[in-house]
Amino acid sequence: QVQLQESGPGPVKPSQTLSLTCAVSGYSISRGGYSWSWVRQHPGKGLEWIGYVYNTGTTYYNPSLKSRIAISVDTSKNQFSLKLSSVTAADTAVYFCARVYNDCFDYWGQGTLVTVSS
Amino acid sequence: DIQMTQSPSSLSASVGDRVTVACRASQSIAGYLHWYQQKPGKAPKRLIYSASTLESGVPSRFSGSGFGTDFTLTITSLQPEDVAIYFCQQGYSRPLSFGGGTKVEI
Numbered sequence: 001q002v003q004l005q006e007s008g009p010g011p012v013k014p015s016q017t018l019s020l021t022c023a024v025s026g027y028s029i030s031r032g033g034y035s036w037s038w039v040r041q042h043p044g045k046g047l048e049w050i051g052y053v054y055n056t057g058t059t060y061y062n063p064s065l066k067s068r069i070a071i072s073v074d075t076s077k078n079q080f081s082l083k084l085s086s087v088t089a090a091d092t093a094v095y096f097c098a099r100v101y102n103d104c105f106d107y108w109g110q111g112t113l114v115t116v117s118s
Numbered sequence: 119d120i121q122m123t124q125s126p127s128s129l130s131a132s133v134g135d136r137v138t139v140a141c142r143a144s145q146s147i148a149g150y151l152h153w154y155q156q157k158p159g160k161a162p163k164r165l166i167y168s169a170s171t172l173e174s175g176v177p178s179r180f181s182g183s184g185f186g187t188d189f190t191l192t193i194t195s196l197q198p199e200d201v202a203i204y205f206c207q208q209g210y211s212r213p214l215s216f217g218g219g220t221k222v223e224i
């Protein structure tokens with residue numbers, strides 16, 4: 001059974017960089033065949049695709065966030081990561097990691113709330 | 119970018135009712151439309167992919183249809199455990215995008 005688990009340092013101050021990691025179990029990222037994605041959900045709102053990474057390191061980002069995001073993969077640890085720079089209160093959201101096949105999300109992490117506050 | 123519009127934004131129905139949720143794309147997305155169910159405090163769960171293929175383990179009362187720009191999620195007999203928010207998502211082109219969600223209540 002594929003499982004994904006987000007982790008992060010907790011609250012982030014404005015202008016700092018948000019960093020999250022998604023640990024994957026039940027499937028080896030290095031096998032390929034899927035991309036590994038981040039999606040966020042503002043409180044009480046809909047879902048926003050942030051971007052994804054392949055096992056090769058190839059990335060695709062949402063243009064709305066592209067200037068501030070970096071997604072990377074570490075196949076040796078079977079995990080992938082998100083960095084979002086210059087955060088503001090508008091970046092407060094629940095961040096989900098997910099596995100993607102043919103641009104469809106089949107497995108999701110439980111999500112982690114990131115609050116941006118001074 | 120492709121915009122996804124869902125209607126209604128919320129609905130209330132009785133147990134056993136037939137419920138229909140609509141999703142419209144701003145341009146043709148062929149059959150690259152997927153549906154997710156999100157219960158409070160939980161991650162979304164895939165229900166239907168490629169417009170009409172039911173995810174394994176999902177009850178057969180759920181079904182999807184449509185092609186091009188107009189799609190429908192149908193619950194043939196609403197059950198208490200179906201209370202959730204339902205999202206559509208297009209996988210036709212990047213950036214991937216979701217509808218605003220439909221909250222289904224009893």
